[in-house]
């Protein structure tokens with residue numbers, strides 16, 4: 001029996017109107033990989049923020065024992081000092097700086113006044129070796145993919161002599177190869193004696209890597225399971241998380257695909273003048289009424305760019321080719337035009353460009369369709385409240401009030417607000433870019449159910465997703481994109497993980 | 508004592524909003540003491556409000572400019588320039604006042620849209636574009652006043668904008684020392700304020716939204732009513748409500764309505780909160796940028812005319828440092844340097860703070876050199892306050 005490295009006892013944390021953590025106890029043994037799971041808003045991130053000093057001692061009740069001593073962290077740097085490092089989903093690297101600068105940012109090597117760059121580069125190289133990242137330490141972070149950036153983050157924390165590494169949803173933006181890489185690395189540093197806490201919504205990963213799992217629900221600890229005693233399976237986890245069984249997470253629908261083609265894209269090429277390269281080339285596809293078409297591929301294959309170029313081209317790509325909506329030629333020049341024509345686009349990154357974080361839930365939901373609740377340019381408050389309340393109820397958005405600022409919602413509930421905004425536009429064509437990123441199983445099921453209802457009512461959906469099970473479970477037809485080209489198209493009956501992966505890696 | 512606790516809690520949660528009132532109150536109290544009451548006299552307060560007018564209208568426009576994450580440094584000399592143009596139009600071209608005013612406002616809107624063109628279309632940072640404007644308009648004032656120097660304005664109607672007062676109700680003989688119409692308007696305002704606050708609280712409660720606890724709410728109503736009553740009493744004891752104050756109130760009412768109740772207002776704040784998300788939600792960021800800068804230009808024209816009217820002349824130095832006071836007014840009034848947050852009504856309080864400082868220090872006979880330093884320090888303090896309260900405020 002290994003001794004616990006961390007014990008959080010009876011932690012309670014309240015926000016105005018919300019009890020985010022209610023008497024939570026959490027124990028992590030030295031040297032294990034401990035997964036923390038639970039629905040959106042269960043309190044996972046909050047618990048880790050309490051631990052890492054984001055919410056300083058005094059703002060919560062309960063006590064934290066780390067390495068046998070009671071800790072009262074007053075700030076993040078206190079917990080860092082003690083050997084706790086936290087890596088957030090939104091990476092905290094500076095894109096325009098080199099890797100070695102990033103790794104030692106905040107604890108530069110030198111005499112306290114000038115920096116010893118040679119030593120910095122050398123040590124950075126060693127750290128990169130540790131995380132098995134084979135790139136030049138002088139590479140700028142922005143030139144790395146997300147997966148590699150994540151490794152740089154880990155290298156950064158390892159360089160600080162970390163004892164407990166916390167990763168909050170590290171894999172939601174990674175493709176499968178990168179996830180494998182990351183997990184190999186985690187096992188590696190575990191062998192070196194570093195303890196890990198991993199927050200994730202992907203239960204497969206939990207089964208794969210966890211030594212122990214703690215489930216939170218509604219701010220309370222449900223249980224802690226030991227993976228080596230064989231009691232952990234996806235259905236067990238789901239039951240603990242949701243409180244009920246979910247048999248098939250991809251709900252069935254009645255297929256009512258009409259022959260009518262609502263969207264057709266021909267010979268569509270885009271060149272991005274800002275980075276000076278062609279982002280995709282000669283793309284040709286179509287979408288029929290009542291159909292869900294999946295766009296599979298690896299991160300960075302050009303699917304988001306494709307979606308944005310059709311949705312009013314906000315990045316000002318130079319495009320050639322044609323887009324037809326219901327047979328008439330429409331090359332939109334502004335999102336406004338595509339919204340008016342019944343096309344909506346749920347962005348992949350809700351914080352960066354999906355939501356207005358400092359505004360409240362209702363203002364976010366109505367933003368794209370204010371004219372619906374306005375008379376002669378004046379917004380009708382009562383109508384707005386009604387709309388927002390309806391969506392809050394129908395999508396199950398967990399928030400104390402529709403006047404809560406969106407930045408205070410948990411990740412999954414933010415995603416639901418983002419979806420609600422676009423549903424309220426009542427589009428005919430809905431483009432969903434990674435619609436369930438960072439969303440728990442229960443909420444995923446709800447979003448899939450909503451998608452099914454929408455197509456049954458005659459809406460058509462394009463779903464860009466990097467999660468193959470989701471593509472296979474929800475699409476009627478699949479296009480596979482690789483390096484800016486469509487490398488394959490198949491009806492869902494013919495699609496398998498293997499043949500999609502094969503085409504997704506074609507060049 | 509739960510009452511005290513409630514008040515503390517409300518204050519802490521809304522510190523951004525109440526901070527400026529507290530600042531204003533403290534400043535006024537200090538000057539009242541140091542000037543042995545002269546500061547709070549009817550005459551001085553009336554003067555103070557008239558002086559505040561031309562900064563307040565700039566502050567209102569500036570608030571929206573800062574909300575959409577830009578800045579406008581050119582407003583001061585643009586105001587001075589357009590004031591001079593208005594004077595020339597009246598004195599040398601012989602145009603009547605009712606033509607000159609809309610003409611100058613239109614010129615202001617045009618000037619603002621040129622800034623917007625540079626910022627939205629050409630992608631030039633607003634700081635640089637409007638710094639260029641600052642120089643250009645400064646030169647322009649010198650050019651138009653080159654031959655004449657100071658231009659004396661002879662139109663009484665125009666000069667009344669900055670110096671005149673609303674007429675009293677004729678035929679009432681009681682309270683001879685008091686301006687009855689002002690008193691009446693003050694009472695009506697007070698009643699409307701109380702009714703609308705109560706209604707809005709009821710509506711919120713019906714939706715189960717968070718409202719102030721009853722006792723704190725009552726206290727707020729009583730306090731606000733006392734302030735309105737006090738201002739009314741002080742003003743009606745002198746010449747009553749001035750035209751400047753009337754104009755400022757109309758401008759604020761319009762801007763408050765637009766920014767809180769309309770689609771346009773929503774779009775402005777959405778851009779401030781997250782320009783990329785707003786654009787992707789179908790908000791036309793360019794168009795809104797044009798609207799906001801044009802409105803700023805128009806308000807600059809108004810400010811310039813109020814100032815010229817107050818001096819009854821257009822001078823070569825008109826507009827000097829107005830932009831500083833306007834920006835300070837916006838920040839004191841609670842606008843956030845990060846964009847997306849700030850009320851136009853706050854700019855009025857902010858303008859009052861800045862002008863009270865000038866007025867009070869003048870009364871105390873403090874030299875202009877120290878006045879600059881104090882005003883600079885207040886601007887810095889307002890932004891520090893903004894940054895420090897950003898996480899706790901709502």
Ligand SMILES: Nc1ncnc2c1ncn2[C@@H]1O[C@H](COP(=O)(O)OP(=O)(O)OP(=O)(O)O)[C@@H](O)[C@H]1O
Pocket residue numbers: 015016018019020038039040041042043044045046047398399407408409410411412413438440
């Ligand atoms: N700063 C805050 N102010 C108010 N409420 C908050 C704040 N931060 C979190 N909450 C609330 O606390 C609860 C727990 O949030 P938390 O972010 O910990 O959830 P989570 O388990 O990490 O969810 P997700 O899987 O969606 O990321 C949610 O109901 C959330 O709305």
Ligand SMILES: [Mg+2]
Pocket residue numbers: 044045046168410411
């Ligand atoms: Mg979270």
